[in-house]
Amino acid sequence: MRNKVISALAGAALLMGGAAAAQAQDALARIKEAGVMKVGTETAFAPFDYIDAGEHVGLNMDVFAAIGEELGVEIEWITLDWAGVLPGLEAGQFDVVAGPATITAARMERYRFTPPIAEATVALLKSAKDDSITKPEDIAGKVIGSGHATAQLAQLEAFGETLDPAPETKDYVSFNEAYADLAAGRIAGVANSLPNIAFVAQQRPEIFEVVAPFGTKTYFGFPGLKDDDHASLMDAIDAALLKMKADGRLGEMQQKWFGQTFETPDAVTEPNI
Structure with missing residues (x-):
């Protein structure tokens, strides 16, 4: 009986030691x-x-x-x-x-x-057929999309406050949804980082065009x-x-x-x- 108790205690000690070692690992x-x-x-x-x-x-x-x-x-x-x-x-x-x-x-x-x-500086993507937007300030009064809970949306909203009238911002769960709405003419532009929109415009130059960056360098x-x-x-x-x-x-x-x-x-x- 005594040997069984010792064996059980030793097993418990090993288990506790293993758990402690696992906890000690970062x-x-x-x-x-x-x-x-x-x-x-x-x-x-x-x-x-x-x-x-x-x-x-x-x-x-x-x-x-x-x-x-x-x-x-x-x-x-x-x-x-x-x-x-x-x-x-x-x-x-x-x-x-x-x-x-x-x-x-x-x-x-x-x-x-x-x-x-x-780099993550924010720029604007617009329709290649839209001649009404040639610079970031031209989004005044227009509907512009960006990603939900992103720094790009925050910068778009901050930039919009400097314009009269301010653009209407629309946030999307996915930027792909915003690009689809832009291609369909449901919004006038998409605010995203320069690397992202440059890639999108490069893939579909007949549909999209990049406007100069407007955000703070990030x-x-x-x-x-x-x-x-x-x-x-x-x-x-x-x-x-x-x-x-x-x-x-x-x-x-x-x-x-x-x-x-x-x-x-x-x-x-x-x-x-």
Whole structure:
């Protein structure tokens, strides 16, 4: 009987020790042990993430494939609408967000951002047949769309307040829906980041045309959690991105997906918005 009690106590001690060891691991250690990093994103933000002929493609796919190689792990993609991506991160559904998201002062209070991967300055997309819009100020009094809960929508609304009459803003769950409404003539323009609308206009030049940027110069980064548990993971992702930037791989990916490269700082400490 005594031997059974000792054996049971030893087993319990091993279980408790294993649980304590698991608790002691931080996010990076858990990811490396599992061999998988979960990445949350949407798939309606071309050319960062989108579906082409049924396949998930875009800059983010290439960037995170390279980050996975640097960390020695596989990437597991979890996709949902943008409005649910940042709440999903906070709920622990994934380890980091591919998004990407415009780096803003408000977001930096809540999330830790990686080094910028591209410029995010807001510009306007209009119909190639619409001669009434030749500059951003021409959207006064018109209906302009943008993405729900995005920095692009916030900048559109702020810019609209400087015009008389102010444009009517319409927010969309997906930018693809906004582009469809623009092509159908239901709205006069779409406010999105310059890389995004330049890509869309390049794909369909007979339908869309880019108007000069009107927003404050900003940058895209990948958001993660800023707690101690995720610090080493974000450090590792930052190091991987800076290595890719230094050896030219990031620039090659920008050229592939945007048709141009962007000069970006190694970190954003004081966002312009």
